[in-house]
Amino acid sequence: MVLDESRPFQESRLSWRLIAAWSVGTIGPVTLLYVVNYAFMFFMTDLLGVSAAIAGSLIFAVRIFDIFVDPLMGVISDRTVSRMGRRRPWMLGGSFLSAAGCIALFTLPTSIAVAGPLVVAAWSLAALVLYFVGYSMFNVPYMAMPAEMTDSYGERTRLMGARVFFVALSGLLGVSVAPLLVQYFGKGRFAYSLTSMLMAALSLGAMVLCVITTGKARATARTIVRVSMHEQLRLAVGNKPFATLIFAKLLLLLAMSSSTTSMFYFATHVLNRSLSTVSQFGLLQTIGMLLSLPLWVRLGKRWSKHHLFMVCCGLNSVLLLSWLLATPSEPTIWLLLRSFVIGGTSGGALLMGQSLLPDTMEYDYRRTGMRREGAFSGAYSMVEKAGFAVGPLIIGLLLSNAGYGVKSGAPAEGATAFAVYMGVAVIPAVASALAMLVFRGYGLTERTLREMAADAPAPTS
Numbered sequence: 001m002v003l004d005e006s007r008p009f010q011e012s013r014l015s016w017r018l019i020a021a022w023s024v025g026t027i028g029p030v031t032l033l034y035v036v037n038y039a040f041m042f043f044m045t046d047l048l049g050v051s052a053a054i055a056g057s058l059i060f061a062v063r064i065f066d067i068f069v070d071p072l073m074g075v076i077s078d079r080t081v082s083r084m085g086r087r088r089p090w091m092l093g094g095s096f097l098s099a100a101g102c103i104a105l106f107t108l109p110t111s112i113a114v115a116g117p118l119v120v121a122a123w124s125l126a127a128l129v130l131y132f133v134g135y136s137m138f139n140v141p142y143m144a145m146p147a148e149m150t151d152s153y154g155e156r157t158r159l160m161g162a163r164v165f166f167v168a169l170s171g172l173l174g175v176s177v178a179p180l181l182v183q184y185f186g187k188g189r190f191a192y193s194l195t196s197m198l199m200a201a202l203s204l205g206a207m208v209l210c211v212i213t214t215g216k217a218r219a220t221a222r223t224i225v226r227v228s229m230h231e232q233l234r235l236a237v238g239n240k241p242f243a244t245l246i247f248a249k250l251l252l253l254l255a256m257s258s259s260t261t262s263m264f265y266f267a268t269h270v271l272n273r274s275l276s277t278v279s280q281f282g283l284l285q286t287i288g289m290l291l292s293l294p295l296w297v298r299l300g301k302r303w304s305k306h307h308l309f310m311v312c313c314g315l316n317s318v319l320l321l322s323w324l325l326a327t328p329s330e331p332t333i334w335l336l337l338r339s340f341v342i343g344g345t346s347g348g349a350l351l352m353g354q355s356l357l358p359d360t361m362e363y364d365y366r367r368t369g370m371r372r373e374g375a376f377s378g379a380y381s382m383v384e385k386a387g388f389a390v391g392p393l394i395i396g397l398l399l400s401n402a403g404y405g406v407k408s409g410a411p412a413e414g415a416t417a418f419a420v421y422m423g424v425a426v427i428p429a430v431a432s433a434l435a436m437l438v439f440r441g442y443g444l445t446e447r448t449l450r451e452m453a454a455d456a457p458a459p460t461s
Contacts, residue, residue: 026206037392043105048113088211101131241444242360244443248436251387254390288342297351309348322338395423
């Protein structure tokens with residue numbers, strides 16, 4: 001259903017069926033992203049014998065390359081004309097590519113796996129490119145859809161609340177279920193391969209289901225004005241609320257990527273626990289996120305979303321820093337409780353940040369009259385890739401500098417343990433605190449959007 005542009009502000013309530021149809025698509029990219037972020041670097045260093053520095057640098061290089069794919073994908077989806085609309089054809093193609101790429105990352109032919117680190121790195125490079133290009137093809141158009149589906153400030157919180165629910169379930173799959181499957185299948189290369197196939201199949205099903213069931217979602221028409229990708233990005237950065245949001249998001253994703261990349265090392269080599277400990281952390285964090293969502297949605301109706309975002313970032317900073325207190329002798333219950341509470345505050349930050357994204361897209365439309373949700377989604381996804389790229393690079397360099405090695409099988413001590421604590425606690429805590437401070441300059445409110453819609457209705461295309 002194409003949006004009637006003659007009506008400047010449309011706030012019809014979204015049906016739960018449509019909300020579920022769109023938000024279930026989250027399971028695909030987020031589950032795969034969790035699996036890759038948590039397991040791939042550990043898989044390369046501990047099972048394929050690639051050094052931590054090379055593994056981290058490889059992930060960083062591919063993600064830096066891929067961040068340029070995101071704005072391009074946004075512009076392409078904005079300009080697409082098809083019977084399936086502007087977004088859904090690309091989402092369908094990205095579903096298959098990202099699933100295939102994830103499988104390729106953890107499924108190396110024996111001839112490749114035994115050929116040496118350089119050959120393994122070359123295979124991993126190709127698989128990473130395939131995976132991340134597919135991820136962009138699905139996720140960039142997907143994240144452009146909420147700004148088209150409704151103009152309502154409150155409905156976007158409702159819509160993103162459902163998405164965060166599926167983000168939490170994806171975390172359960174990628175962080176809790178996947179490590180258990182790896183351990184159940186024997187913890188070797190075959191175990192990682194089989195687990196990646198199962199996760200990819202589930203993710204592919206969710207993405208395809210989303211494409212099929214959102215055919216009647218409200219959408220906007222392509223604007224006539226053609227603007228270069230460089231100009232699209234320049235104007236996007238000129239949108240102060242959006243620029244503030246993506247800068248804060250960059251910091252939060254740096255915190256997340258640093259923490260997730262370090263967690264396998266933290267659990268196995270610092271806490272001296274099995275991979276099932278990572279599963280327990282993921283399970284409790286997911287439960288905390290799910291149980292907190294009704295509270296954050298309710299608070300989002302009473303308080304401004306950007307103030308709640310700042311509160312969650314501040315709380316998250318303190319809680320992440322508390323990982324410094326975790327030691328091998330600490331009772332498991334305290335480790336799990338910490339994960340539970342971090343899940344609650346992370347859920348709030350995620351929900352508020354996601355809810356603010358379509359608001360900044362609408363702000364741009366009210367300001368310029370141009371429909372370029374895809375360009376903004378592409379820039380947003382580009383920042384996501386940059387944040388996730390820096391974390392593994394930093395952790396890889398820290399571990400390599402500390403002399404990390406896995407052949408002895410002994411718990412990490414001294415410089416190595418310090419490097420892991422930096423990755424799992426200090427870097428994430430500092431990044432979250434900086435995100436809170438950056439967001440003081442956001443300023444966009446529901447009242448501002450309403451006044452813009454009432455005083456200067458946007459031009460039609």
